[in-house]
Amino acid sequence: MSQNSLGNAMLHAKCPKCRTGNMFNVxxxxFRKLSEVRHHCDHCGANLHPEPDFYYGALYISYAFSVALFVNVMIILNIFFNDPDLWVYIVTVVVANVILLPFMQRYSKVLYLYGLGKLKYNPNQS
Structure with missing residues (x-):
C-alpha cells in the first residue's frame, strides 16, 4: 500500500486533500481534546472545518459504530459463552464502549470528512 493511498490516509487520520498533514492535534x-479536529491542515493549509458545526453529522456514524459493537458483543457472548447472565452482557458492552470510544469518535469524524467534506485529493499538494 503506498504512503498516500486512500486507505492508509484514512487509517492514519490524514488530511483528505494532501494525505500528509494530520487531522488531529493529539x-x-x-483523552485531553480527544476529538478536536484541526481547523486547517498543517501541511497544505486545507480547511478541515468546511462549515460551522460540520462534525455533528459524524454523531450518526459514531452511533452506527456503537450499535455494531453492541451487536457483535452480543453475538460473541451467545456463541462462545453459551448465553451468560444479563449482567455479563451489560458489563461487557459498557467496557468495550469505553475502551473503543476514542477510536469510534475519531474515525467517525475521519469518515464523515472524507465522505462529505468535498476535499478532493491533489497529488501536487504532497
Whole structure:
C-alpha cells in the first residue's frame, strides 16, 4: 500500500486533500481534546472545518459504530459463552464502549470528512 493511498490516509487520520498533514492535534488515546479536529491542515493549509458545526453529522456514524459493537458483543457472548447472565452482557458492552470510544469518535469524524467534506485529493499538494 503506498504512503498516500486512500486507505492508509484514512487509517492514519490524514488530511483528505494532501494525505500528509494530520487531522488531529493529539494521539488517539490522549483523552485531553480527544476529538478536536484541526481547523486547517498543517501541511497544505486545507480547511478541515468546511462549515460551522460540520462534525455533528459524524454523531450518526459514531452511533452506527456503537450499535455494531453492541451487536457483535452480543453475538460473541451467545456463541462462545453459551448465553451468560444479563449482567455479563451489560458489563461487557459498557467496557468495550469505553475502551473503543476514542477510536469510534475519531474515525467517525475521519469518515464523515472524507465522505462529505468535498476535499478532493491533489497529488501536487504532497
Amino acid at each position: 494521539p488517539v488515546y490522549s
